[in-house]
Amino acid sequence: MxxxxxxxxxxxxxxxxxxxxxxxxxxxxxxxxxxxxxxxxxxxxxxxxxxxxxxxxxxxxxxxxxxxxxxxxxxxxxxxxxxxxxxxxxxxxxxxxxxxxxxxxxxxxxxxxxxxxxxxxxLPTATESLLVHSSYHMVKIPLHEIIYIESLEDYIRIHLTKQAPVLTLMTLKKMQEKLPAARFRRIHRSYIVSVDKVRSVINRKVKLSSSAELPVSDSYSDFIRDWKGNS
CATH class of the missing domain: 3.40.50.2300 (Response regulator)
Known part of the structure; x- marks a missing residue:
């Protein structure tokens, strides 16, 4: 290439x-x-x-x-x-x-x-990982290890199953564009979740495989309907 x-x-x-x-x-x-x-x-x-x-x-x-x-x-x-x-x-x-x-x-x-x-x-549909800059290094992150992604103003923190969270300078919107839409959904202006890491949805909160609980905002409430429909 x-x-x-x-x-x-x-x-x-x-x-x-x-x-x-x-x-x-x-x-x-x-x-x-x-x-x-x-x-x-x-x-x-x-x-x-x-x-x-x-x-x-x-x-x-x-x-x-x-x-x-x-x-x-x-x-x-x-x-x-x-x-x-x-x-x-x-x-x-x-x-x-x-x-x-x-x-x-x-x-x-x-x-x-x-x-x-x-x-x-x-080859965005074929890739099973993504590259981000963190601490002046390029870090390769397998998609299946992502639990959720958290916005911190100009930075985002990527929470993972097998390693410490990775901090990178990027907006949540830009990260969302890099991820396969069927596997990752935005639930709040501050959070994107991996759909297969969601264990339950109760009272506008999602509980993840890591036991973290995150709010679902009104703007993204369709996630709850879609998740229940596919469960």
Whole structure:
């Protein structure tokens, strides 16, 4: 499965490093390189890329600002000499954050993450797991281990059967879009539950396999009817 990518970096030697490393992976297909963010932004308005290697410190537009301004944001791997922007990259759900000078082994790990992410995005009905960013790592979560998902303003906490909860920067709405609708239902503005982990529904509350009890709000009361109808 091909990944079409572009590289944006105002330093030609840095561009060459990415190009050289990428030649070791036949499924990485270079589309274009740019030494300024303005030209890259114009290109992305009319052309598609699956992945961007994006420098952060550039003279015209900061790489973070460029990423934030993209309407249909491709996968992004940030490349920079500055550690202090790691959290910003994490906030933008970057696939990885590579510090210059970039060792080949770290490049390889980053593009493998991109490959796995693309496979999951292109085959949503076949996947039995999802990837999320947590503590600056990509964490793979099997769908069958999810009990429920809790909203904490800008973050969500994923409660699991076999491990500690996983905290990730994402909205509950965006997470809901990633999950198969038949298996996961929203019951409240703050909760999504795994349908097969629901053990009972009493007085507008669901009791889960973990013994947790969660409220069902009026806006999502159709869940109770549907659950009883399928029980």
């Amino acid at each position: 091909e990944i079409k990518f572009i590289v944006i970096d105002d330093e030609p030697p840095a561009l060459q490093v990415i190009k050289t490393y990428a030649q070791e992976f036949p499924w990485l297909k270079l589309q274009h390189t740019f030494t300024d963010a303005v030209s890259a932004a114009e290109y992305l308005r009319h052309s598609q890329a699956d992945l961007i290697f994006l420098d952060i410190h550039m003279p015209d537009i900061n790489g973070l600002d460029l990423a934030r301004g993209l309407t249909n944001r491709p996968m992004i791997i940030f490349t920079t000499a500055y550690k202090q922007y790691a959290f910003d990259g994490f906030e933008l759900e970057a696939i990885d954050y590579l510090l210059k000078p970039i060792p080949f082994q770290r490049f390889e790990k980053a593009v493998q993450k991109a490959q796995l992410h693309q496979q999951q995005q292109l």
